[in-house]
């Protein structure tokens with residue numbers, strides 16, 4: 001008598017039990033799913049002698065539909081409980097990773113760096129302004145010196161008595177008066193440049209003082225951040241070591257399934273407590289609970305809702 005490959009059930013019994021739903025049976029060989037390569041062996045859904053025939057039909061029908069809670073990989077109940085420890089450690093590692101990335105010191109340092117950049121730009125601008133003002137002041141001072149020298153020369157001529165003509169004397173005196181006014185104007189320019197230079201220097205000094213304060217803040221924040229990162233790294237190393245030890249107690253195919261689910265869902269395994277999946281927090285229906293109750297202790301159960309591995313515990317409510 002040929003047997004169905006996925007469920008290993010005799011073909012005539014499959015046809016009887018599922019009322020012909022096993023239409024994949026062909027002359028080339030029995031299969032529930034023609035055209036698909038045979039996958040790993042499914043959990044054997046055959047009933048234990050004397051068990052309820054209706055439950056067996058449910059289990060078989062679910063297995064045939066591919067939506068069974070009961071998975072194909074197996075692990076001892078102890079190894080399954082280790083999955084919960086693994087999930088706790090992975091949650092701890094994820095929490096540490098989140099803490100590492102969201103340390104307040106990191107955001108504060110970014111603000112300090114941004115302000116330090118503004119200060120650097122401000123100081124460059126202040127230095128440029130100070131240079132311009134220094135040149136303006138020097139130019140005005142040179143002009144004052146030239147005018148003063150000319151006044152001295154004119155006065156020397158006036159005092160020497162060499163200028164005899166009244167007209168020439170008058171012109172020279174007039175020029176001295178004019179030069180004195182020009183000197184006064186130029187001295188005003190010098191004073192104005194000095195005042196603006198002083199104000200610019202004050203602004204530059206304030207920026208430099210803030211830069212110093214910011215440098216101290218940056219050093220303190222860096223120290224705090226590095227200390228926090230070191231503490232997180234120590235905790236992560238401990239959790240990583242513990243995780244490796246726990247993972248060692250879990251069959252490789254179960255671990256692979258768990259890791260794949262964790263990548264997809266964030267959490268790979270959850271406890272079944274009081275008839276509720278602690279992964280998605282949904283209560284299982286009576287059909288699912290009946291299937292789980294009937295499943296062998298080493299079967300890997302999956303939550304119908306979130307597809308996480310559902311680990312049975314003493315308070316699962318089964």
Ligand SMILES: [Zn+2]
Nearest residue numbers: 277280303306
């Ligand atoms: Zn769930």
